[in-house]
Amino acid sequence: MTTLISQLINLFAAVILMLSFAMLAQRRILSLIHLFALQGLAVVGATTVVAYVTDQHHLYYSAALTLALKVFLIPWLLHRLIDRLNVRWDIETLINIPSTMLIGIVLVVFAFNLALPISQLSAAITRGTLGIALASVLLSFMMMIIRSKAVPQVIGFLAMENGLFFAATSATHGMPMVVELGIALDVLVGVFILGVFMFQIREQFDSLDIRHLENLKED
Amino acid sequence: MILGGLSIDWALFVIAVWLVLGLLGLAALRRFELVARVLFPLGALAGLVLAFAAVQGLLSTPEVAVLPIGLPQLPFHLRLDPLAAFFLFVIGAAGCGISLFAAGYFRKGEGTPPGLLCFEYHLFLASMALVVLADDAYAFMVAWESMALSSYFLVTTNHKVPEIRAAGFLYLLIAHVGAIAILLCFGVLQANTGDYTFANMRIQQLSPFWASAAFLLAVFGFGAKAGVLPLHVWLPEAHPAAPSPVSALMSGVMLKTAIYGLLRVGFDLLHLQLWWWGVLLLALGLATALFGVVFATVQSDMKRLLAYSSIENIGLLLAAIGLALVFRAYGMTALAALALTACLYHVASHAFFKSLLFLTTGSVLHATGERNLGHLGGLMRFMPWVAWLALIGVFASSGLPPFSGFVSEWLLLQSFLFTPGLPDSFLNMLIPLAAAAVALTAALAGYAMVKFFGVIFLGQPREEKLRQAHDAGMQEKAGMLWLAAWCVALGLLPNLMIRFIDPVTEKLVGQGLAQQAAANGWWLLTPTSIERASYGPLFFLLGVAAACAIAFVLVRLFYHGRLRRAAPWGCGYPWLTPRMQDTAEGYGQPIRQIFEPFFRLERQLPAPADRQPFYQVMVSDRFWHGVYLPIARAVEFLAALVGRLQQGRIATYLLYSFLTLLFMLLMVPGVKK
Numbered sequence: 001m002t003t004l005i006s007q008l009i010n011l012f013a014a015v016i017l018m019l020s021f022a023m024l025a026q027r028r029i030l031s032l033i034h035l036f037a038l039q040g041l042a043v044v045g046a047t048t049v050v051a052y053v054t055d056q057h058h059l060y061y062s063a064a065l066t067l068a069l070k071v072f073l074i075p076w077l078l079h080r081l082i083d084r085l086n087v088r089w090d091i092e093t094l095i096n097i098p099s100t101m102l103i104g105i106v107l108v109v110f111a112f113n114l115a116l117p118i119s120q121l122s123a124a125i126t127r128g129t130l131g132i133a134l135a136s137v138l139l140s141f142m143m144m145i146i147r148s149k150a151v152p153q154v155i156g157f158l159a160m161e162n163g164l165f166f167a168a169t170s171a172t173h174g175m176p177m178v179v180e181l182g183i184a185l186d187v188l189v190g191v192f193i194l195g196v197f198m199f200q201i202r203e204q205f206d207s208l209d210i211r212h213l214e215n216l217k218e219d
Numbered sequence: 220m221i222l223g224g225l226s227i228d229w230a231l232f233v234i235a236v237w238l239v240l241g242l243l244g245l246a247a248l249r250r251f252e253l254v255a256r257v258l259f260p261l262g263a264l265a266g267l268v269l270a271f272a273a274v275q276g277l278l279s280t281p282e283v284a285v286l287p288i289g290l291p292q293l294p295f296h297l298r299l300d301p302l303a304a305f306f307l308f309v310i311g312a313a314g315c316g317i318s319l320f321a322a323g324y325f326r327k328g329e330g331t332p333p334g335l336l337c338f339e340y341h342l343f344l345a346s347m348a349l350v351v352l353a354d355d356a357y358a359f360m361v362a363w364e365s366m367a368l369s370s371y372f373l374v375t376t377n378h379k380v381p382e383i384r385a386a387g388f389l390y391l392l393i394a395h396v397g398a399i400a401i402l403l404c405f406g407v408l409q410a411n412t413g414d415y416t417f418a419n420m421r422i423q424q425l426s427p428f429w430a431s432a433a434f435l436l437a438v439f440g441f442g443a444k445a446g447v448l449p450l451h452v453w454l455p456e457a458h459p460a461a462p463s464p465v466s467a468l469m470s471g472v473m474l475k476t477a478i479y480g481l482l483r484v485g486f487d488l489l490h491l492q493l494w495w496w497g498v499l500l501l502a503l504g505l506a507t508a509l510f511g512v513v514f515a516t517v518q519s520d521m522k523r524l525l526a527y528s529s530i531e532n533i534g535l536l537l538a539a540i541g542l543a544l545v546f547r548a549y550g551m552t553a554l555a556a557l558a559l560t561a562c563l564y565h566v567a568s569h570a571f572f573k574s575l576l577f578l579t580t581g582s583v584l585h586a587t588g589e590r591n592l593g594h595l596g597g598l599m600r601f602m603p604w605v606a607w608l609a610l611i612g613v614f615a616s617s618g619l620p621p622f623s624g625f626v627s628e629w630l631l632l633q634s635f636l637f638t639p640g641l642p643d644s645f646l647n648m649l650i651p652l653a654a655a656a657v658a659l660t661a662a663l664a665g666y667a668m669v670k671f672f673g674v675i676f677l678g679q680p681r682e683e684k685l686r687q688a689h690d691a692g693m694q695e696k697a698g699m700l701w702l703a704a705w706c707v708a709l710g711l712l713p714n715l716m717i718r719f720i721d722p723v724t725e726k727l728v729g730q731g732l733a734q735q736a737a738a739n740g741w742w743l744l745t746p747t748s749i750e751r752a753s754y755g756p757l758f759f760l761l762g763v764a765a766a767c768a769i770a771f772v773l774v775r776l777f778y779h780g781r782l783r784r785a786a787p788w789g790c791g792y793p794w795l796t797p798r799m800q801d802t803a804e805g806y807g808q809p810i811r812q813i814f815e816p817f818f819r820l821e822r823q824l825p826a827p828a829d830r831q832p833f834y835q836v837m838v839s840d841r842f843w844h845g846v847y848l849p850i851a852r853a854v855e856f857l858a859a860l861v862g863r864l865q866q867g868r869i870a871t872y873l874l875y876s877f878l879t880l881l882f883m884l885l886m887v888p889g890v891k892k
Contacts, residue, residue, distance in 0.1 A: 094870055110881070110884075114884055114887065138877075138880075138881075141873070141880070144873050145870050145873045145877060148870070153869070213867065214866070
């Protein structure tokens with residue numbers, strides 16, 4: 001039973017990592033949102049399993065919260081946003097996709113190496129997944145860096161939060177409920193603010209390309 | 220006892236009065252009559268009370284007070300000892316005259332509202348008094364900074380002029396660099412005890428290395444405020460930019476707070492004195508003095524000329540302090556007392572005559588609207604009061620007997636004459652050179668002052684509009700008369716003044732001068748012994764008066780009323796026009812030639828075929844091009860390097876945080892194993 005469950009958790013973790021890579025490689029914004037929702041779903045699955053194993057009820061709540069927020073509400077908000085902004089494409093990345101994937105692999109190796117001593121100390125059932133969580137944080141961060149449009153950057157930011165949440169679950173069986181509620185609310189508010197911000201950028205430059213912001217620099 | 224009660228209470232009362240007057244000025248922002256006719260004269264009265272309180276404090280034992288203001292657990296410690304009292308006296312007495320003048324000086328409708336000026340002015344006065352009274356580093360720095368800030372706003376009164384804004388910025392910048400050094404100096408002085416009261420600093424026994432560090436920081440910090448050589452560039456820009464009463468206050472009084480700080484740290488807070496500190500100060504002081512006076516002689520703006528002359532006087536003060544340090548380090552307290560007395564005497568004397576001279580330039584400026592010497596001239600006939608009062612200031616400034624400047628410079632030279640008694644042969648050889656430099660400075664100061672007075676007041680008016688110049692008003696005259704009276708009194712009654720300086724020197728170097736000085740009667744000043752040197756100012760006064768009277772009578776008898784014949788061949792000019800007079804530039808030209816290495820001259824010569832030839836010489840400061848501009852360029856270069864980080868691209872900024880994150884993760888000790 002335990003091996004099955006740990007295999008299950010590892011499976012979810014692997015899915016999360018795969019989805020992170022998929023998001024890194026994805027050029028279309030619509031698909032990106034779908035991938036993000038899927039990643040959210042995987043995190044929910046992993047959290048539920050951990051909650052079942054460790055018998056911690058508050059993890060069920062946070063899984064439910066994540067489900068509502070990251071699988072339904074935020075993707076729906078993002079859908080509306082790109083409809084109203086009329087952007088469905090994001091073809092430009094600053095670095096081409098294959099090199100991005102290579103850098104991504106290096107980051108994953110780095111994250112695993114970093115997590116190794118920590119997971120050796122831990123006796124938790126989820127100990128193998130810390131490296132994956134860290135890797136998905138780094139990969140999302142890199143996605144924020146290489147995308148030049150505003151919407152994918154926001155998605156990168158949200159995916160990074162997914163990774164953090166997963167790290168918290170896998171390393172310490174979740175953060176205290178208050179902290180999780182706070183973070184969830186922050187993410188929601190962040191999405192709203194960034195949405196407003198994107199409208200402003202488009203009004204100012206007639207485009208969502210954030211490279212236009214360079215013009216604001218004083219010379 | 221003149222006032223009764225504790226002197227420090229009176230001093231605090233005066234500070235409170237000044238602050239209240241300032242706030243009233245803010246309340247009556249644009250009510251010109253109220254500000255000029257009531258608030259400023261009241262401020263002058265408060266200054267007078269402060270002077271009396273200071274004299275009373277000078278003669279009594281030190282008094283302390285603790286004001287529970289500021290941060291919790293960190294009250295203001297105040298202390299009125301003889302050193303503080305002497306400088307309070309200077310602030311009060313000079314401030315009284317300047318405030319009286321200011322009451323008549325500020326005019327309606329001159330940009331800044333009068334109430335605001337009144338606020339800044341009185342805040343400035345109050346903070347200067349508080350600097351002197353402060354007995355812990357916290358109170359000192361608070362007062363020091365409010366002094367710098369209030370004077371900055373006074374300097375930039377005419378902030379619509381770009382040059383004045385630039386001058387104000389330069390002043391603020393150097394003042395703050397200096398303030399940091401002073402703060403560090405206090406940090407060294409408290410010797411890791413965490414107690415920043417001066418009482419604690421006095422009992423600390425620093426090693427010679429740390430004591431030297433503290434002293435050098437103090438020289439840098441207070442030197443920045445005083446305008447010592449490499450840090451002087453703000454002074455000739457900022458002092459002329461301010462309205463004249465403020466220039467007077469800054470030059471005459473504020474510079475003295477820096478001297479006060481140096482004396483406080485060097486003689487009071489530090490428990491030991493090393494001889495090379497004195498030599499350093501002596502060299503710095505003499506370089507500053509010579510530099511200042513040489514630049515003063517070539518200026519063609521009257522206020523800049525006076526500002527450079529202030530640099531010169533600060534240099535002399537510094538040299539006197541240096542000499543006192545040398546004597547003190549070798550344990551020759553009597554001579555240290557002599558040099559210190561010369562310094563303090565000059566502090567008072569310079570405060571009065573330089574304030575007076577700046578005030579006269581204010582009157583001239585109001586009457587004519589000109590500050591360029593090239594457009595002035597012949598004002599003695601139209602403004603006799605101002606001219607005669609300026610003459611007194613000029614005499615005092617050039618160190619002529621029987622005025623105040625002579626006494627201090629004479630005492631200084633006397634103390635130089637005793638350096639052969641020093642046990643160090645190296646110093647014995649060098650210090651006579653220093654004495655020669657002092658003499659040269661004094662002579663050149665006279666030259667500069669002749670230029671100042673002669674070009675403004677004598678000869679014929681260089682412009683037609685000068686004939687409409689009017690004399691100063693009642694309050695202005697009263698203020699200048701008060702200062703001029705002090706110039707004369709300090710010159711005529713040196714022994715009386717030295718009696719009041721004595722408590723200070725007794726406290727700082729352990730010996731006084733008054734008994735010896737007045738040993739042969741109150742009318743004869745004998746600083747060492749009657750055989751070596753003596754000075755009876757009254758005899759000089761009589762002698763000068765007699766010589767003048769005889770000359771006057773002889774001229775009346777033999778020359779006046781005779782038939783005058785014109786020269787047969789007048790170079791084609793039958794009469795003298797104002798353009799034939801010696802100009803300010805022409806008068807300074809020999810100095811410009813002789814001291815050419817001091818200046819950075821930029822000449823513009825006309826082409827040989829030029830129909831309208833135009834000749835121009837720009838005299839500027841070598842330090843500006845040699846020290847300040849390279850520093851500014853280095854700062855700009857470094858800032859541009861930092862600016863490269865700021866690409867303006869979000870991706871780049873994100874990359875910075877990403878790399879930082881990776882770096883921090885690498886630093887996690889578990890990874891290294």
